[in-house]
Amino acid sequence: MRIVYFSLLFFSIALHAWSDAEVSSVTIQESQSRYSSTLAAPSVDKAWVESHYDKQEVMIPMRDGTRLFTAIYTPKQSDGKSPMLFKRTPYECAYGASWESALWRGWHKYAEDNYIFVFQDVRGKGKSEGVYVNIRPLASFIHGGKSFDEATDTYDTCDWLLAHVANHNGNIALIGSSYCGFYAIQGALCGHKAIKAAVPQAPVFNWFRGDDFHHNGVFFVRDAFNFTNKHCRVREGIGREPKAPDFMDTDDYSFFLRHTIKDLSAKFRGEVPFWTEMCEHPDEDEWWLARDYTRFLTNVKPAVMVVGGLWDAEDNYGACQLYRSLAIQNPDMPLFFTLGPWSHGGWNNTDKNALGAYVFGEQNQSAYYQEKIEYPFLNRYLRNTGVALPESERVKVFYTGENKWHAFSKWPEGEDSQVFYLHPNGMLSETPPTGMSSSSSYISDPEHPVPYIEGTWYKRPAEYMTGDQRFAGRRSDVLSFTTQPLEEDVTLSGEVEALLRVSISTADADFVVKLIDVYPDDYSRRHPGEPNTLNGYQLPVRMDIMRGRYREGFARGVPFVPDVIATVPVRMQAIAHTFRKGHRIALQIQSSWFPLADMNPQQFVDIYHCDKADFVKSNITVYHQKDQMSQIIINPK
Numbered sequence: 001m002r003i004v005y006f007s008l009l010f011f012s013i014a015l016h017a018w019s020d021a022e023v024s025s026v027t028i029q030e031s032q033s034r035y036s037s038t039l040a041a042p043s044v045d046k047a048w049v050e051s052h053y054d055k056q057e058v059m060i061p062m063r064d065g066t067r068l069f070t071a072i073y074t075p076k077q078s079d080g081k082s083p084m085l086f087k088r089t090p091y092e093c094a095y096g097a098s099w100e101s102a103l104w105r106g107w108h109k110y111a112e113d114n115y116i117f118v119f120q121d122v123r124g125k126g127k128s129e130g131v132y133v134n135i136r137p138l139a140s141f142i143h144g145g146k147s148f149d150e151a152t153d154t155y156d157t158c159d160w161l162l163a164h165v166a167n168h169n170g171n172i173a174l175i176g177s178s179y180c181g182f183y184a185i186q187g188a189l190c191g192h193k194a195i196k197a198a199v200p201q202a203p204v205f206n207w208f209r210g211d212d213f214h215h216n217g218v219f220f221v222r223d224a225f226n227f228t229n230k231h232c233r234v235r236e237g238i239g240r241e242p243k244a245p246d247f248m249d250t251d252d253y254s255f256f257l258r259h260t261i262k263d264l265s266a267k268f269r270g271e272v273p274f275w276t277e278m279c280e281h282p283d284e285d286e287w288w289l290a291r292d293y294t295r296f297l298t299n300v301k302p303a304v305m306v307v308g309g310l311w312d313a314e315d316n317y318g319a320c321q322l323y324r325s326l327a328i329q330n331p332d333m334p335l336f337f338t339l340g341p342w343s344h345g346g347w348n349n350t351d352k353n354a355l356g357a358y359v360f361g362e363q364n365q366s367a368y369y370q371e372k373i374e375y376p377f378l379n380r381y382l383r384n385t386g387v388a389l390p391e392s393e394r395v396k397v398f399y400t401g402e403n404k405w406h407a408f409s410k411w412p413e414g415e416d417s418q419v420f421y422l423h424p425n426g427m428l429s430e431t432p433p434t435g436m437s438s439s440s441s442y443i444s445d446p447e448h449p450v451p452y453i454e455g456t457w458y459k460r461p462a463e464y465m466t467g468d469q470r471f472a473g474r475r476s477d478v479l480s481f482t483t484q485p486l487e488e489d490v491t492l493s494g495e496v497e498a499l500l501r502v503s504i505s506t507a508d509a510d511f512v513v514k515l516i517d518v519y520p521d522d523y524s525r526r527h528p529g530e531p532n533t534l535n536g537y538q539l540p541v542r543m544d545i546m547r548g549r550y551r552e553g554f555a556r557g558v559p560f561v562p563d564v565i566a567t568v569p570v571r572m573q574a575i576a577h578t579f580r581k582g583h584r585i586a587l588q589i590q591s592s593w594f595p596l597a598d599m600n601p602q603q604f605v606d607i608y609h610c611d612k613a614d615f616v617k618s619n620i621t622v623y624h625q626k627d628q629m630s631q632i633i634i635n636p637k
Contacts, residue, residue, distance in 0.1 A: 044108035046099065052076055052111070055099060060160045062123070062130075064148050069093065069127035070157065073103065073117040078167040083196075083382035085110055086118040086161075087176045088154065088183040090231065092126040092241070093119045106348045109375050116168055120157060122150065122183060127239045134232060134274045135182065135207060137290040138189070154187030158194050170194055171382040174302075177201040177345050178315055181307075185322060186293070188302050197381040199374060201307040202315035202344060203322055208288045208554065210317025213278070216571060217547040217554055218510055219607070221598035222252060222460060223314070224275070225264055232274040242271075251456045256595035257449070261608045279608040284554035297325045303334035303381045305374070309342035310400060311355055311465035316573050327410065334381075337395045337411060338373055339576065340365055341403075343462035347374075356463035358539060359527045361403035368405075399491065400541070401517060401578035403527070412493040412576075417635040420483070420585065422624035428481040428587055438625040442477045442590075444509060446599050446615035449592035450478060460596070469516055469538040472588060479622060482518060482586040490579045494635045496542055496572040500589065501628040503566070504548070505619040507559040507604035512593045513570045514543040515632065517577065518584040538586065541577045545597050546570040549604065559604035565628055575634070587632055591620055 059067035124132025139147035172194045174184040181203030188198035207213040213224045230244040281287045308319025323337045341360045350367040395408040424438045453464040454471035473480045498513040519537040549557035602618040
């Protein structure tokens with residue numbers, strides 16, 4: 001086996017309650033149900049929790065007088081040494097007779113262990129007082145602690161809990177997925193002595209360069225529209241979230257093809273302030289930089305375990321970038337990183353061990369994470385039990401293809417790079433091209449953009465991240481480049497960047513790059529539960545998009561000069577994948593990924609306020625010749 005480990009590209013830079021992330025394909029539902037956990041169901045269920053715990057609902061005052069709704073679950077019988085597990089959410093707590101289902105689903109081991117559980121509505125959401133701000137800037141850091149933010153609200157709540165909750169041991173851990181992961185890491189910055197650990201899972205990190213709303217400056221219109229419609233409207237009073245209108249009158253592709261961003265804004269009628277503000281800030285200006293908390297990740301006191309999914313459609317960027325930033329700015333802190341094979345929130349789903357057609361092996365990887373990684377980590381820092389993990393095992397990364405966990409002191413290790421070059425006739429090779437004149441072209445047509453997934457969809461499925469890419473390769477506006485069948489296993493890990501040498505006939509264009517594992521035509525099932533139809537399967541290992549106007553930086557767009565060659569760097573998130581012997585490595589390049597990403601008008605206009613008439617076709621040429629080499633690099637310098 002040939003294994004190459006690569007280091008990360010360092011550059012500075014929600015589980016969302018999105019109903020539109022539900023699966024709506026019978027085929028995908030069937031493929032998921034083929035492989036379920038073989039582990040025995042936990043003895044802790046809803047009835048067990050309600051018989052062993054008491055629930056209390058309180059309004060906790062913050063330093064500015066605003067009171068936040070908080071639900072506290074305490075064990076009926078306690079030895080007085082219970083740690084607290086604390087989650088803050090913008091998606092509303094369970095009120096009254098309703099109880100948080102996490103207590104018997106993902107957190108059943110903590111319930112058996114007599115943990116105290118705390119759930120809190122963030123200010124301006126649910127039954128909490130105050131005004132809600134999306135990705136609230138860290139005002140207390142900026143203004144020397146004289147204002148409030150998510151960090152100070154966490155600090156004030158912890159103070160109150162220590163004084164008013166009985167039978168605790170003085171130790172608190174912050175935890176949450178996606179947007180709740182953002183609140184977990186924000187709280188970890190507050191410096192409260194009781195906060196001993198934090199587990200931010202797929203935390204929102206930077207909504208312009210990555211995560212839910214943008215990738216490399218490209219607006220993720222489908223998710224942004226549906227999320228802000230449901231979660232970012234101004235509420236009508238405490239506990240009175242407004243009902244979101246249902247605008248979707250047909251399938252996703254058809255609906256968004258009929259509407260420019262300007263049209264979508266008109267539907268909101270100014271009732272979604274965050275959407276309106278985003279549209280007024282098309283570049284990465286101070287409005288966006290105020291929401292980038294990279295510079296505040298210094299002198300972090302608690303132990304932190306960052307958790308992410310390799311096929312997370314929403315916040316893979318956040319997990320990788322948070323770990324990277326913490327590692328750079330806090331070299332001596334107890335920092336842990338877990339990167340598994342999951343989609344968004346998959347670390348909580350012990351009833352599934354697959355994503356679409358891809359099976360994660362015979363061991364249930366979510367149950368493994370919960371029982372062998374997260375639970376010992378929290379018990380170590382909240383109860384001081386168990387053996388301290390050696391530095392060499394602080395990072396756990398699941399290598400897809402191989403379907404095995406690997407442990408590291410940091411990830412990834414090594415300093416080498418691996419480069420694959422584009423060649424004529426759709427070839428991909430580690431050898432640079434030698435021809436003096438070689439290129440491939442396609443026409444990008446805004447009236448017929450490349451869909452991000454095959455078929456007709458009304459809701460975005462997480463399984464598009466492992467969806468077979470043969471459908472795209474059949475289109476004339478998608479370029480495909482493929483290696484010869486591999487003579488041995490090849491393992492690639494680390495940050496990915498494609499450097500494309502291109503010319504276009506217009507002033508702007510987007511560039512989508514997909515790194516793909518092409519299965520052999522005579523593929524035989526490797527794991528129980530795999531479908532019988534994986535012959536020739538094109539598994540996306542990593543896919544991402546770059547807005548061409550930001551090729552020189554995100555602060556200011558620069559138009560292309562028509563038909564003049566330019567370099568477009570497409571920065572992608574980390575991979576950890578073994579391409580097996582007999583498989584092939586492939587690359588696809590296209591200029592639309594619709595409606596996951598908004599369609600570029602392909603002119604240098606204000607995309608957020610332009611009209612349908614501003615959208616034009618563009619002739620895209622990608623060069624693969626000796627003096628203009630297009631390439632994809634693992635570990636770009």
